[in-house]
Amino acid sequence: MxxxxxxxxxxxxxxxxxxxxxxxxxxxxxxxxxxxxxxxxxxxxxxxxxxxxxxxxxxxxxxxxxxxxxxxxxxxxxxxxxxxxxxxxxxxxxxxxxxxxxxxxxxxxxxxxxxxxxxxxxxxxxxxxxxxxxxxxxxxxxxxxxxxxxxxxxxxxxxxxxxxxxxxxxxxxxxxxxxxxxxxxxxxxxxxxxxxxxxxGEVDEGGDVAESVVDSSEIINTLAGGGVSTVGYAAETVENESSSGGLLSKFTGGGQKQPEDTANTTNRITSLVRKAALGRLTLPCEIDGAERALLVTAGPPAFLNRKGIERGRKWLEEQTGSMEVRGGDYPVPGSDRVAAVVLLSGVTNVPRIKELQQIAIEAQENIDEIRQESEDNLQNLVEDDDDELEPLF
Ligand code: GDP
CATH class of the missing domain: 3.40.50.1440 (Tubulin/FtsZ, GTPase domain)
Incomplete structure (x- = not known):
């Protein structure tokens, strides 16, 4: 988008x-x-x-x-x-x-x-x-x-x-x-x-994966409803022959070259989705309870498939308990990586935010205390003990 x-x-x-x-x-x-x-x-x-x-x-x-x-x-x-x-x-x-x-x-x-x-x-x-x-x-x-x-x-x-x-x-x-x-x-x-x-959401639709390409409206709908979001990511390098621009990248005979069987492709995607969601998130949190999620699998088209996304989506539904898990492809023909990006929107179980607030409250109290103390100290310094002196004006 x-x-x-x-x-x-x-x-x-x-x-x-x-x-x-x-x-x-x-x-x-x-x-x-x-x-x-x-x-x-x-x-x-x-x-x-x-x-x-x-x-x-x-x-x-x-x-x-x-x-x-x-x-x-x-x-x-x-x-x-x-x-x-x-x-x-x-x-x-x-x-x-x-x-x-x-x-x-x-x-x-x-x-x-x-x-x-x-x-x-x-x-x-x-x-x-x-x-x-x-x-x-x-x-x-x-x-x-x-x-x-x-x-x-x-x-x-x-x-x-x-x-x-x-x-x-x-x-x-x-x-x-x-x-x-x-x-x-x-x-x-x-x-x-x-x-x-x-x-x-910025890919021109076209080619054989068109129906599963992520649309910007899916990103917007996942973010709609407000709140706080976090993103997970995992990637794996693959041997994409089209990335070298060699002859094999062209159509061979009647069909497109299939570099590996679909079971491999599906398994890679499902494990990348798990790694993305369970690994380090941009904001670490419990993914259970996320209101909405979007799964994007990016990489060369031959390394993406619908089954992988479907499985990843189902798994995310189970893990988050959300009924609104969207998913789709982001074909990047020249790339040598397959990546899964998981957007978790409307997360509420975020211990880091609670910790941040706790430390912030303590800092605020300390700051107030120190300010009060230094005002008192200054007053003690400037004023003479028995109040015998008077300021000019
Ligand atoms: P501002 O210019 O007054 O808005 O303040 P800064 O942007 O310099 O700093 C705000 C906070 O942003 C800091 O306390 C850091 O946590 C963070 N920060 C500063 N520079 C960077 C950066 O390049 N990348 C990231 N991720 N965080 C930064």
Whole structure:
């Protein structure tokens, strides 16, 4: 499906940049328009793929291009004050050509954390297209203020979007790596998963798998109903002769070359579906109780089959208890991989969110306590013991 993407803040902008790069590399055709919004000039200048004319610096009169320093209330205020500047960039998007908006942000910081729910609310008021969020939760080692920001932004963002797709940095943290190098890899993981998911609805129907190709309406229907979503992914390399572009890739004789028997193909798909759903999800959670699900199997057409999807779908129905499990193909002729992507929408049993909220509440209490204490300490310092001195005015 074709998306208008709005990257808010540093993380939002960098992930947006990665999406554009992915789109160019794979010809997925999902990023119809891209707008990056930030209060920090340097972050906008660091982007590589977002066109310069689509980079919007907000809050110049308040923070002079220096960012909001993890103050997400200020981030939200500035986004509201300067919403016309954001709208100015969105005005250049041919909205009739997009299937949905996707607002991306890291929820632990300031600009994206505060601004993304504001812009989502604004978009929903103006356009009829669905507005989705892609929210990134901070790593547990980032500290209390980031957790508190994320917990408050999460509550607001879920309320303002048609569905919030969540990625949890904490579950994907790699030890022993520089933060920057770590994020690069993590961002690649993000775009692979969401790229296949959204790319699935962008395939020209045709050929012998037409009836089982995922349509963008199936993605939209799976996300409809709101709430929180998570995505699972698993892939396996296959020997796809057509990927080398050799003679064997052509039709041979009367029929298409069958590289392996269908039982193999089916078994591979069913085990990939299980790995995707039971492995590391973008937001780890219990899949039992997910309201809706969508299964996408991607790869060269000869390695996809209806039976595999049907079995995978049935298995997902059993595991989630959901009656709304959709499924389909995403044929990628030149690829040498078969992948399963599972979108679980409307998940409610998410211990990580409860933990995040608990830590956020503790952080909030600590912050209040420290503030009170330092006010008292300052008063003790400035005032003389017996109150004999008087200030000038
Ligand atoms: P903002 O610019 O004020 O919106 O804040 P940032 O986007 O810099 O940071 C917000 C949070 O996003 C951080 O606490 C990190 O958890 C996360 N983050 C920052 N950069 C990246 C990135 O490139 N990738 C990912 N996955 N997360 C990031």
């Amino acid at each position: 074709k998306l208008a993407m709005i990257g808010f803040g540093q993380a939002g902008g960098k992930i947006l940049d990665k999406f554009i790069e992915y789109d160019k590399r794979t010809n997925a055709g999902i990023v119809r328009s891209a707008v990056a919004v930030n209060t920090a000039k340097a972050d906008l200048m660091g982007l590589e793929h977002v066109p310069e004319s689509n980079r919007v610096l907000i809050g110049q009169s308040r923070v002079k291009g220096h960012g909001v320093g993890a103050d997400n209330e200020l981030g939200a205020e500035i986004a509201e004050e300067d919403i016309d500047e954001v709208q100015g960039a969105i005005d250049n998007i041919p909205v009739h050509e997009v299937d949905a908006f996707l607002v991306l942000a890291g929820l632990g910081g300031g600009t994206g954390s505060g601004g993304s729910p504001v812009v989502a609310k604004h978009l929903k008021r103006i356009y009829t297209e669905p507005v989705y969020g892609l929210g990134v939760l901070p790593g547990g080692d980032e500290g209390g203020i980031y957790t508190l920001n994320a917990a408050r932004s999460f509550q607001t963002f879920v309320r303002e979007v048609d569905n919030l797709l969540v990625f949890d940095n904490d579950a994907w943290r790699k030890t022993g790596e520089s933060v920057q190098g770590g994020y690069d890899e993590i961002n690649e993981e993000i775009v692979t998963r969401f790229g296949i998911l959204f790319g699935a």
